[in-house]
Amino acid sequence: MINISHYKIIAIGKIKKKWIYQGIEMYLKRLPGLKVIEIKDNTQIKEEHSIKEIISKNEILVTLNENGQIFTSKQLATKLLNSHNQNITFVIGGASGLSPSLISYASWQLSLSPLTFPHEIARLLLIEQLYRAKTITQGGPYHKE
Incomplete structure (x- = not known):
């Protein structure tokens, strides 16, 4: 089973749209232990510096971007399950994206x-997929085939 307390999300910018905020809050209630840290929108270099100050050496850093790996929900659940509850930090960039050096x-x-x-939508989608991955690994009814 996936242990959500081993995951955190670092996100650039604040959620401004009420409907997205409500969706995120709904899933966060279902994922006690998931930490979401917001970083002020700034230059990519300053954002990278802030992110690197937050992450620990024992964490796996996963950046979200359009050139990343694409998984089905089941494949993502399996990848997370196979991480053997290592600490994983997901990073979602702001409007200008993440710096190339942080991605590398x-x-x-x-x-x-x-x-x-x-x-904002990427954050909602990621949190929903983490909830889905948790329910897949628990055999729960949320994920339909």
Whole structure:
């Protein structure tokens, strides 16, 4: 089973749209232990510096971007399950994306879709997929085949 307390999300910018905020809050209630840290929108270099100050050496860094690996929900659940509860930090960039050096610093890259999403929607999608992965590994009814 996936232990959500081993995961955190670092996200650039604040959620401004009420409906996205409500969706995120709904899934966060279902994922006690998941940490979400917001970083002020700034230059890519300053954002990278802030992110590197937050992450620990024992964490796996996963950046979200359009060139990352694309998984089905089941494949993502399996990848997370096979991480053997290592500490994983997902990073979602702001409007200007993440710096190339931070992307290359990451252990792996994740794409939620070949489409590009606003950072607020990407955050909602990631949190929903983490919830889905948890229910898949628990055999729960949330994920339909």
